[in-house]
Amino acid sequence: MEWDPTQFFRDESDSPPAPFALLILNHPINEKAYDVLQKHALITVCADGGANYFYEMMKARGRENLDHPNIITGDLDSIRPAVRNHYESHGVNIIFYRDDYCTDFTKALRYIRAHQDEILPPTSTTTTKPQDLTILILGGLGGRVDQALSQIHHLYSHSTHPNQNQPQDETQNKTGNLYLISEESITFILHPGKNTIRTPRARRIPPPPPSSPPSSPSLSTNPTPNDTNNQQEKEWDKDEEEEETYLLEENVGIIPLHGMERITTKGFQWDVEEWETVMGGQLSTSNHIRAEEVEVVSGGPVLMTLELAGRFKRVLA
Template sequence: MEWDPSRFFRPEGSPSPYALLMLNQPINERAFTVLSQHASYIICADGGANRLFDMMKAQGKESTEPRQYGNKYKHVFLKIQGVKHSDLHITQLPDKIIGDLDSIRPSVRQHYEKLNVSVVKDPDQYSTDFTKCLKYLNSHASEIIQSPRKQKVATSRTGQEAISTNESCSVPSPKLEIVILGGLGGRVDQAFSQIHHLYMMTQTQRQLQASSSSQDVSPGAGGNLYLISEESISFVLQEGKNIILTPRTNRPPESETTGSGLSPDEAGDSDGPSSCSEREYYFEENIGIIPLSAPASITTHGFEWDVEDWHTEIGGQISTSNHIRADKVEVSTNVPVLFTAELAQRLKRA
């Protein structure tokens, strides 16, 4: 299985569609600024709407115009007219707010409803606001991939195309990936809850992928989940061989490392880590591989300290503070494990 966490930070945007899910946690503003530019859909889990509103208000960018052509097409129209992206006064409206609505402030709800943002109450007490949002994204994945926001993104990449509603604006990838903005630096119980839900929901996504031929499953459902916190991006590797693309990592020149354990072809083409400026890095070199539900046996390639058939478990040995040494790394495991990589300094929460 291949993972490409770098795709979300590329200036040209991700080659595949993704939704941005905002939890009721402190927002990594720097990451949000980059991620929101190319997201196909932005959804807030209940109190996540408070976080988004407060962040935008603090930046003087809270939306005041109703959702018609406002956010979704402003970039396109102005770009066609030759207005530079840096000259725009960018605002962000969520596409949907979902939850039991016990956390969203009445004033925030009223603000977004006036701007034609859909606010949906889901009273189910047996699921969290996180899982309610994920359920919605999976059931509407196909239409989200074809959504106006996605059309805007596809158009803004070239700056030459007119707004279109035909299939040429869609992205070839059949799965809607989901990037979750949350925090792991606050209460410990909430941090564990997020990791727990990331693990559980990743297994749900795998089941949806396996059932993708069923008429009951949206064609775009079952995409990968990525959790972005204050300083890291984390995701759950699956049983078997996992290839993780890690270009533009802030790591020492190859002459100063002990080798990646991969051949040049396996490691990927690169101009070398020193060829990037600080503003171009996606990751710092630090990573961790953490067993979650059971002890694991892992084999790695492309890190400073590679291992083979290495037993890891909570209460025993775990792999933390290892270092990326290639633009493509590998982790083979007999059970799902958490992989976490440190974001570049420019993408960390201020």
């Protein structure tokens, strides 16, 4: 399985990303990420109370009468009456979905996947392979722990990996991938087997230089304090210039969600082979990207989370 999670954040001069829908949950919106993603989103769907956050974001920009979601769906117990009236007056399609046994997250996913063929652009007559619709979910893993875990649960349950222990859902007939965009990360579920993940333009911090050997070289080869300060200033200036090119920070985590898994990795600072990982045992967190493309092989589905570059992170008040 091949993954390209940063394609949605690349410059407009790059090739366009795979077709995707944007799903906004009932959680403060990562506005920096939204501003980049909305440029190419085919549709924006708010899951019930997500409409409140969308409205507040646009109101703060003075654009509440101009920028609207395409669809609002759920059991509609969280959307504020004033927000619902506002969007109804602007012709936004608001769909009541009653099901006490699934969340608004699931209801919105089901809507998008059920209408995938309508959302996708017409297929070229020269193209025989049907397109998949990726879904980018704007949510958050901060705040209440149970809600954060619920988002991970939904991401796992509705991803398209083979999962014999999960009851099949009609939405799993669709093959588009899911990505959760939270305050600082992009998170997705890797499939069993070999996964190749493109990680271009990650900020790979070089390791510190080795310390000087005990026998000091001649004084002429030792940098003076001024030389050291000047070098540091040049490195900082260069880092500021490159800030706008980064897509990812170097940090990455690979987390098992369904018992013990054995993983083999390539392209990280600390690679492993047939390494057992399980909750309550060994976990691969805070590893570092060291290549333009990394590889993870696992016997079952595992969660992968990549840290977004600083320019895509949500600014906390």
